[in-house]
Amino acid sequence: MQTVSQSKPYSLKDWQGGNCSLKEEFDYWIEDVEGEIPAELNGTLFRNGPGLLDVNGRRITHPFDGDGMICAIAFSQGRAHFRNRFVRTEEYCAEQKAGRMLYRGVFGTRKPGGWLANTFDLHKKNVANTNVIYWGRKLMALWEASHPYHIDPHTLETLGIETLNGALHKGSPFAAHPMIDPGDEHREPRLVTFSVKPGPLTTITVYELNLDGNVVEKHDHRIPGFAFIHDFAITPNYCLFFQNPVTFNPIPYVFGLRGAAECITFHGERPTKIWVIPRHESKPVHTLEADPCFVFHHANAFEQGDRIIVDSVCYEDFPKVDHNLNYQETDFDNMQPGQLWRFDLNLKSKTAKRDLLVSRSCEFPFIHPALIGQRHRWVFLAAAHEAEGNAPQQALLKVNVETGEQEVWSAAPKGFTGEPVFVPKPNSLQEDEGWVLDLVYPSFIILEKNS
Numbered sequence: 374m375q376t377v378s379q380s381k382p383y384s385l386k387d388w389q390g391g392n393c394s395l396k397e398e399f400d401y402w403i404e405d406v407e408g409e410i411p412a413e414l415n416g417t418l419f420r421n422g423p424g425l426l427d428v429n430g431r432r433i434t435h436p437f438d439g440d441g442m443i444c445a446i447a448f449s450q451g452r453a454h455f456r457n458r459f460v461r462t463e464e465y466c467a468e469q470k471a472g473r474m475l476y477r478g479v480f481g482t483r484k485p486g487g488w489l490a491n492t493f494d495l496h497k498k499n500v501a502n503t504n505v506i507y508w509g510r511k512l513m514a515l516w517e518a519s520h521p522y523h524i525d526p527h528t529l530e531t532l533g534i535e536t537l538n539g540a541l542h543k544g545s546p547f548a549a550h551p552m553i554d555p556g557d558e559h560r561e562p563r564l565v566t567f568s569v570k571p572g573p574l575t576t577i578t579v580y581e582l583n584l585d586g587n588v589v590e591k592h593d594h595r596i597p598g599f600a601f602i603h604d605f606a607i608t609p610n611y612c613l614f615f616q617n618p619v620t621f622n623p624i625p626y627v628f629g630l631r632g633a634a635e636c637i638t639f640h641g642e643r644p645t646k647i648w649v650i651p652r653h654e655s656k657p658v659h660t661l662e663a664d665p666c667f668v669f670h671h672a673n674a675f676e677q678g679d680r681i682i683v684d685s686v687c688y689e690d691f692p693k694v695d696h697n698l699n700y701q702e703t704d705f706d707n708m709q710p711g712q713l714w715r716f717d718l719n720l721k722s723k724t725a726k727r728d729l730l731v732s733r734s735c736e737f738p739f740i741h742p743a744l745i746g747q748r749h750r751w752v753f754l755a756a757a758h759e760a761e762g763n764a765p766q767q768a769l770l771k772v773n774v775e776t777g778e779q780e781v782w783s784a785a786p787k788g789f790t791g792e793p794v795f796v797p798k799p800n801s802l803q804e805d806e807g808w809v810l811d812l813v814y815p816s817f818i819i820l821e822k823n824s
């Protein structure tokens with residue numbers, strides 16, 4: 374029998390290089406530039422993510438438990454300036470002062486002392502590591518299970534807990550994926566977001582903030598069963614929530630044996646429920662059932678008469694979280710790929726069907742910001758280098774969801790891509806006329822459409 378050795382487009386060692394702590398905080402003009410930074414590109418790109426993957430040498434067991442670090446890349450007249458700062462959460466400050474790990478993590482990190490030290494400790498360490506958004510003249514670091522932190526956009530100094538002028542209190546859950554509704558000639562732009570309080574009955578709270586950052590609409594909805602909802606989609610009239618078919622067994626979490634996310638079980642025999650919640654009026658809430666799948670992120674949604682179209686990245690299973698597995702040794706071959714699907718929701722017939730748009734492993738969809746809630750054609754994603762199978766993201770994919778046309782840019786074999794950010798050119802006429810910005814370990818790129 375002949376043995377065929379198949380080489381991969383990446384080495385796990387290179388990938389591991391991007392999964393370690395960055396303890397230093399920097400502040401400098403970027404001088405090492407290949408090509409030219411477009412002079413028309415002005416403004417600041419803020420990014421957030423886990424920057425500290427150990428506490429004084431004790432490793433955390435999953436990157437999602439890492440303390441949030443914000444990077445700001447400011448573009449001005451063809452130059453770029455870099456700055457990074459950790460979010461000084463209460464827990465980050467306490468651990469840095471103590472010089473040791475003091476808290477459990479939601480994704481399985483346990484503080485020293487075994488199960489006895491962790492049992493009945495249900496405090497959720499706010500790592501403020503998932504997203505950062507500028508709205509209402511405020512920069513906020515977000516983590517969905519607790520309150521936002523207010524950050525100075527110039528210095529990245531942490532200014533304290535953000536309550537949205539009293540609408541939230543300390544510890545209030547607040548989603549990490551708010552949507553900016555761009556509005557139109559009749560409606561001013563709004564920040565639309567939500568919180569989830571999971572339980573046997575889950576409460577979803579929808580918030581809408583005006584341009585001044587004040588909460589101008591807030592409504593609660595109780596849905597049966599546990600819900601793990603990380604992201605949502607909006608249209609001018611609706612918020613869309615996908616209730617993944619999962620259950621939660623709190624016992625190992627309460628007894629300090631497992632992190633909360635490790636206690637989630639996916640049920641491939643149950644449908645994914647889609648909650649269509651009206652944004653403004655007391656119209657009925659619609660519940661639709663789709664094929665079983667797990668969704669973290671949505672690209673966009675838009676209305677077509679009695680139908681709503683939603684493009685989302687789906688998995689056939691919930692990616693396993695287990696603190697006994699070393700994430701540095703992640704076996705990408707044995708994980709399900711995320712794939713881009715189009716859901717067609719019919720509010721009249723109460724049906725939901727879905728079609729595959731992109732089979733290549735992909736995540737982190739992004740569209741033209743002015744088309745949120747409107748019909749879009751182009752979606753930008755981080756994707757695997759190869760079209761088949763599953764692998765870490767090394768490429769950027771641009772897909773026309775109407776024609777199927779695709780363009781791939783790849784950083785393989787040494788580079789690894791993150792969520793792309795599309796920035797339209799000033800006065801652009803075409804939907805894809807602009808720049809794609811991406812943090813690509815170990816560098817940073819700007820891709821420009823030549824038009």
Ligand SMILES: [Fe+2]
Pocket residue numbers: 550603604669670
């Ligand atoms: Fe996310």
